[in-house]
Amino acid sequence: MQVTETKAEGLKREIEIVVPASDLEARLQTRLFEAKDKVQLKGFRPGKVPVGHLRKMYGKSLMAEIVNQILNETPGSIIAERKERAAMRPEIAMSEDEAEAEKVLSGGTDFKFTLSYETLPDFEVKDTSGIKIERPIVEVSDEEVDEQVERIAENARTYEEKDGAAEKGDKVTIDFVGKIDGEPFEGGAAEDSDLVIGSGRFIPGFEEQLIGKKKGDETVVEVTFPEDYGAAHLAGKAASFETKVKAVQGPTETAIDDETAKKLGLESLDKLKEIVRDQIQSQYGLATRQKVKRQLLDALDKDYDFALPEKLVEAEFDNIWNQVQRELTESGKTFEDEDTTEEKARADYRRLAERRVRLGLVLSEIGEKAGVEVGEEEMQRALFEQMRRYPGQEQEILKMFQENPDAIQSIRAPLYEEKVVDHLLAQVDVTDKTVTKDELMAEDEAEDGVAAGA
Incomplete structure (x- = not known):
């Protein structure tokens, strides 16, 4: 040869x-x-x-x-x-x-x-000990726990039949048919639909028009869909809902005590508060992780500058661009609605694709030199989680992953990335800083993950 x-x-x-x-x-x-x-x-x-x-x-x-x-x-x-x-x-x-x-x-x-x-580019892995990370921490207050417990109790509230007109806080059972320009539209009808007045579940202005209605009353509710409504073909449209009230129920008193906790399957109110606090802390922990990871990736991005494989960048750009196009189509928006142009958006997303590819290569090289591995048990757990998302199709999903190396890589990549990030966070200088909830949850300008393009 x-x-x-x-x-x-x-x-x-x-x-x-x-x-x-x-x-x-x-x-x-x-x-x-x-x-x-x-x-x-x-x-x-x-x-x-x-x-x-x-x-x-x-x-x-x-x-x-x-x-x-x-x-x-x-x-x-x-x-x-x-x-x-x-x-x-x-x-x-x-x-x-x-x-x-x-x-x-x-x-x-x-x-x-x-x-x-x-070929993949050759580059030297740089020392990361000088990277400084500020880890934002939110302390969960008793007031926040109490507010969440009250919401849980509110959701668990029971209702009983009442005579007279519906008031804010009452639950009504209704049938309705929505029409635009006199014609019914898809998804605009339901029977025996339960609605708590004031919950904000329906289109703005809908629930308020049911106040004062009694069991057996029929009415036409006139509303206008918000301009940013999820279904583009309905956004901004005026609609009429022919509505029949089939039942009116008033809320029962709900106390925040041990009995309420026991109705939820817990032993006491203290146990309920403990679980709620852990859940809130877990949510904040995820946000903290993303902030810390973003700082780390930003620092790495500044430290490395090397030639990138064009086809790898192109493939990542195509993935990003296709997702952007789908989101615009689903929302019925254009680039002008987002205060940009297609040309500028393409340039911005290509830079994002380059960042993802570069960081993916850097993390891969760091992980390889550090001996980072994703174990078989970790892969099995992740695969099982993927299968759980498709009830009734578990065997088809399993076969797809078994026969498709790229699909398996889509599971392994984010696991590997997180383990490399953990490895790096153990080396860099991390300082905790107490912040407010709003500061923690404020969105960054760009996403944090690189696994999609790694």
Whole structure:
């Protein structure tokens, strides 16, 4: 096999491979002799089929198998011999001339093909001990716990039938049919729908128009969908809902005490408050983690500047851009609505794609040098969580992951990323700072994760 490098520009490589016809013939002869003792043909005793006859019947199909084996095995072995790492799967190009292909399969000419790929860049992992991180911490107050407990108790409140008109805080059971310009619209009708007046579940202005209505009353509720309503075809539209009140129920008194906690399956009010505090702290902990991770990634992004594989960046940009396009379509918005232009948005998202790829490569290199690994048990737990998201389709999801290496990588990548981040946080200078809830929950200008493009 002859291997010749025909291009080495930056990270781009092009390799020409020539497999001599003599090598192909040697492999074919081996295959034919292996098949000789296995093939059973009418008129021949087992193991006595002449090799020439086998070649006449199966030569081209066996040669096609040999060619496919070469195409499958050669790229990886050549790249490994060159001590390079391909950024993506190499592209293979060969002659599309049918006559040329026929000569190869007949053993009459050399088999030639070309590998094109980009290598992963080489760079030195830098010292991270000088990175300083400020970890925002929110202390959960008793007042916040009490407010959450009150909301839980409110949600667990029971209602009982009442005479008279509906008031704010009452629960009404209604049938309704929504119409725009006199025509019913999809998703605008329901029967036996329960609604607590004042809960804000329905379109603004809807619930208030039910105040004063009694069981059996029929009314037309006139509302206008908000301009930013999720369904673009309804946003800003005036609608009429033909509504019938089928029941009116008033709320029962709900005390914040041990009995309320026991109705929720807990032993006491103190236990309920303990669980609520832990839940709030966990929510804040997730936000804290994201803030800390963002600072770490920003620091790494400033420390590294190296050439990136163009195709890797392009693939990440395509992922981001497709998501942006879907979100705009679903919301019915345009780039102008977001105070930008498509050209500027493309430039911004390409920079984001470059950041993701760069940080993904940096984290991968740091993790490799530190011996970070994702264990089989961790992968199994993550896979199980993925399967749980699709009840009734667990086996199909499992098969998809088993047969698709890219799908498995989509599970492994974020796990690996978080473990590398943990490794780095143990090395950098982290200082806690108490902040308010609003300061902690304020959104950053860009996302934190890089796993999607790592």
